Amino acid sequence: MTVFSSRAGILRLTMMAAMTLLAACALPRSGPSKNEIYAGAVERGGNANIIYVNDHVNRATNFTPAYGFSAAFRNAGQVGADEIRPGDVLGLSVWENVDDGLLTSLGASSTSLQEIQVDSGGYIFVPYAGRIRAAGNSPEQLRQIITDRLSAQTPDPQVTVTRVAGNGATVSVMGKVMAQGVYPIERPTRTLSAMLAGAGGVSIEPEVAVVTVKRGNTQGKVWLTDLYSSRSNDIALRPGDIILVEEDQRSFTALGALGGQTRVPLGNELISAVEALAMVGGLNTTLADPTGVFILRDEPESVASKVLGKPVYGTQRMAYVLDLTRPNGLFLARDFLIRDGDMIYVTEAPFVQWNKRLQAITGSLDSVDTATSIGD
Template sequence: MTLLAACALPRSGPNKNEIFDGAVERGGDAQVIYVNDHVTRASAFAPAYGFSNSFRNAGQVGADEIRAGDVLGLSIWENVDDGLLTSLGASSTALTEIQVDSDGFIFVPYAGRVRAAGSTPDQLRQTITERLSVQTPDPQVTVQRVAGDGATVSVVGQVTSQGVYPIERPTRSLSAMLARAGGVAIDPEVAVVTVKRGNDSGRVWLTDLYASPLNDIALRPGDLIVVEEDQRNFTALGALGGQTRVPLGNETINAVEAIAMVGGLNSQLADPTGVFVMRDEPESVASRVLGKPVIGTQRFAYVLDLTRPNGLFLARDFIIRDGDTVYVTEAPYVQWQKTLGAITGSASTADSLTSIGN
């Protein structure tokens, strides 16, 4: 009965031997690997944020170029008392809120259907002037481009003012557009900026955006800018100072730092020879670690023995990645203590019951 009770004693998870029993060599489905210098180098794969060349090489949008969807304002002066467009006694007429249609054209009375998309306001002014001059002497035309929905981007997420913003001369770059939206509304250290352009997307840390001009990409019409808090994290379990999910932030975290972030090893429970980092490795990384080709994603349980002469150095060099589980087993004597406690506790309970019976 005592042995059965001992087997059912509470604990924080599997012990070291039980994890090793799940190794591929023993019929399990996990690669259980002791960490060494080769493993730290081969597994040091950290997906980095950044923009591809297609984003970085895109030229800036011409702030004055008229596009379908833009709204224009025209003012026309005529050199006669009773002009084509001006009323009697007036020298000019204003045509406001003229939207460029989906084909890129606008309609101007007496000038007809005029192609506006692709032109600058000055080029469009010349075109309208030439068409009107056939019917009225020496017309004078001004064209004002009001940014419409032809050259806009959407800014959403953790910014002060979400919305649809026009790409104008001061806001043609990513950082300028974020400033136009009032800046980010979360801690800049954990803010990630994603730009979605058609079927492509790229993301960058906000701090890296401001640190490198290469990340301050030119915006294109239709871009979607999303600002969000980074969600990368690892989970800490077992004989640690705390058992929780821990954000990675924008720093590179090693195993020593990961353990320290949750209060270190529990000195009353932890087995320093049984520190495990569990993750799913992509095919390319798994092949480098094992030194042989494998097919598909592989389950790995990396073992860190902190009692070895270089154990702490290896743990310092082993990088923690998004989705990792850091698990520390209990020391073997802990279960013995629990077993003895259960036995002595049972004996004490029996003596108490006997005393009550007497």
């Protein structure tokens, strides 16, 4: 009788100790509970707007920042392949109809002037013809100008002008391409797609490739797939353009009671909340609370005002709640679009925490019971 009473007392003391310990210490879990997130709501003195997703919310939030070129990029005409520009290198040949000409040596009928570079002001110097503006003219137009200048000093001169190098009309191609470098704008490579092809194409998957063109103080970007699917995106290039090909960095983060917790690239597709959950293995069937699927994001002022139905100022922290157990819960989740930087968090079911407490208590009691049996 004494042993039994002693053992029962130990069990009671152990249970009290376990309950005290559980009250003082948090049990292991994947993150905050649904009630803890609600405690941070604006209505309760927090700084997050807790919003249940409905059709109005979907209409107000379903947009994705689009890539594309401005009208200034799209409306720019193609550079003339033969137009001479500052920095170009020219080659001149002059034939004279006399035995001892201005430029030709005795007994020769022609002379060649190679590698005449167009200066920063657009001019070249030709002996006996003087300083001539070359930039803005085609080789044929410049040939006529030089011929007219020399005609006053030598009878019937014949002149040819060629572009030896087009250093004045080049673009830089960098990033995820097969061959980075500086390329001249020539007749076959006057558009963005042609220039990328000239650089060997991209070295990453086309579905995640983003092409940025920087022109002076402005820039535009486009998905590579959109570049090839729409002619309006295949813009004409300008001297000095910088073309950068990068892998898209947009992503969302998945945390909580899910099949996987990770950072997931978005790519160039529109992804719904249902698809995002599927991409990480769906809800964990032994842990997840289907009424506690949260999408956390910083919403711009314009969108937040529409969602809340009142004017707000500045970026707002929003916690959108998807209750998948509602009659239309899955439909709402299917129509809710995920954006760059979103965090999807799924809370654990209340039963899970209760079960953890129970296991902690019963596990402690089993340990004590075993120790008591050994002691007996």
